[in-house]
Amino acid sequence: MSPDTQRTVVRGRFLDIAQTVTDPSLIADQIRLTEDGLLISENGKITWFGNWQDGQSQLTDEDHIEYYPDQLIVPGFIDTHIHFPQTEMVGAYGEQLLEWLNTYTFPTEMQFSDKEYASQIAQFFVQELLKNGTTTALVFCTVHLESVDALFEAAEQHQMRLIAGKVMMDRHAPDALTDTAESAYHDSKALIEKWHGKGRNLYAITPRFAPTSTEEQLTRAGQLKAEYPDVYVHTHLSENHNEIAWVKELFPEQKGYLDVYHHYGLTGERSVFAHCVHLEEHEWDCMHTTDSAIAFCPTSNLFLGSGLFPLKKTWDRQVKVGLGTDIGAGTSFCQLQTLNEAYKVQQLQGDRLSAFESLYHATLGGARALSLDHQLGNFNPGKEADFVVLNLKPTALQQLRQQRTRNIEDALFALFTMGDDRNIQATYIYGNKAYEQSIT
Template identity: 75%
Template sequence: MSTVASNVYDKVAIRGRLLDIQQSVKQAAEIAQNLRYFEDGLLLIEHGIIQWCGAWQDGQAQLSAEFHVEHYPEQLIVPGFLDSHIHFPQTEMVGAYGEQLLTWLEQYTFPTEMKFSDRDYADKIAAFFIEELLRNGTTTALVFASVHPQSVDALFSAAQRYQMRIIAGKVMMDRHAPEALCDSAESAYRDSKALIEKWHGKGRNLYAITPRFAPTSSPEQLQVAGRLKAEYPDVYVHTHLSENHNEIQWVKELFPEHKNYLDVYHHYALTGSRSVFAHCVHLQDAEWQCLHDTDSAIAFCPSSNLFLGSGLFPLQKTWQHQVKVAVGTDIGAGTRFSQLHSLDQAYKVLQLQGYKLSALEALYHITLGAAKALDLDHCLGNFAVGKEADFVVLDLQATALQALRQQHSRGIEDALFALMIMGDDRNVQATYVLGQKVYDKAATA
């Protein structure tokens, strides 16, 4: 379990092995050129903001007695992980057996999400959810709540205890779902607007307009979603797209007047630089082009795509079409909160397509590349001066097998690859949010 930092320090110095990617790139081959690694590095933080990053020998003279110093001589320190797609009400139903998407929703998801009409229950799961993210090194997440406004209140309230950046919204769903989970176009607009006014931009909270997916929203509801986006242009849009063949066929039947699945969202003005579409496993060329033209982003969810048998996401096409992409755990069809586990699954998904996912590209997709996909690269994603000091301390030898493997690693990239394939929550030594330690494995053992 993570705990809110009992001691809060205005000035924090972190010494250890620092690794980040200095700037966003247009092709995977450019990532290695922008890698920054200090075997003995120093990170200086004031009031949660990075003030300096470099080699210890160059920075130690800047230390004063005012700094609280933490030293991690053996661990690897990287920017905090970003999770671009996850459902907090599905936390308790991870590992639900035997179905693909549409039947899985009916049998497992909808009954579970009904529980979130109870604010006390929503508070309980939200607290667990936030702590589980931090225990896995995830410091920012784009999150589905349930259809209930109080589920959003519960989630943002839980995140605020840690000053954690969360992007979330109330699900909009007015058809093809149990009556107890349906709102209406009018109530979805009214409730979402109230939640935007209450939470968006308050502290580190950000709001996402969240139609579940096109089949569960009527044209009228999608229209009011677009109206909300026009009224609040700096909020996010978060939904699903082209996850499953049966889903795609259903969209064709429900919206025959549209060229393709993405065209439904685009028609209602729901594409854009802060629009994130989860999955996108089976896109047409025209949809790839629309994502590029609108600066929309994709959340690649390898764990859930495999678990539900949805298909193999072609990550290589994001580089080809210059479409922003990040990685999501997609709890609860995804089976781990760990983004290290997500990268392990991603590597295998791409191996089946003849694409070699390097450790550096993988790291990019959960740090700086993810920040770019979420339009947060101005404040997150690496150790650049002026950015928010969210980072994770990783133990590369958390198990006996990992220790044996790391003894034979051939440099930092090979060590990182072994971590990505073999790692999980056990490798997270500590998690920091705005320079304050919010999870410490040693303290919770």
């Protein structure tokens, strides 16, 4: 082993999902519970994973073993839709989507032309992700280049895998937040060249949503995607009935909301559309055939009164889906809280969301939605060593509940129902401990 090798050795109880699935009934067969396990990573990548007894031959005299005998270790949580500039406006009262943007979001985002201010919020934002066990996120910035630089700089300090981009918005927004088709193209191109593939940073072409981009700007966005086919597209789709009606007024030549994006070349393997609460049947077909993905954002959909997302349909129609907190219309950075609300959204539609399916969406399924399941989402050797150490009993009530659990599935369901950031004992990024809960 080279003296420059960064090696991490962790022993404990591990839970992950061995491989990507296409049917929720198959998830239980892929659950991998390793009661006394060993994970070894070198330079950020998992080099060995398995039972402690089998792995002792892999250890050296110099290894420091980080041992978590009473905790549960799972892959890092993946957030497929979140707005870092909206961190300070979580819980803004009383509006639905379009009114909420004008009343709260746009005034807040104007502040991010100031690099110092953007950096301050970016640092806070990254710490909140780590505190909540989120190790990868797909992130909206603002129209300002400074906001993108600030976020990637904050993520780089932890070697954190973030996907982010500058908002493109050339109409139906305050002058202080609008660009032009040309400036959005050139600014985005410069940011792609600067950040995409640098370390673990990845770039997303980011039109806010169809109503705030002209046909010219969407054409330029599609041009960027054609020129840089390995970058992402990140935008909103079919969140709210009034929004959908507005899109149909603005783009009468297209047959629907998703067709606007598809027409301009913005669907595809690395295209992620947030919400998709009210998709029409032909739009489900397009999502499937283009291999586009959905970010399901239950706390946001409930908070803004947008509607109930049909999660079961993503399996039926074979459409990739991940979880999004959607801060700041969403109400928590925590994927445990997000899964709590996701369960209730499905209950209201007469469907069930099992604990194992919840774990899948928060980890390996989220990685698949981002076309990163070859790099993230479980403990298979060769993948990046992002994982979370969970304390299942941080409160008296959770301790009492966990004493009554019958098996790992029951324990997991209780965690997803009752858990919050107090359950996150430690977060590891690329093999390094990036966060540890302080003991008070």
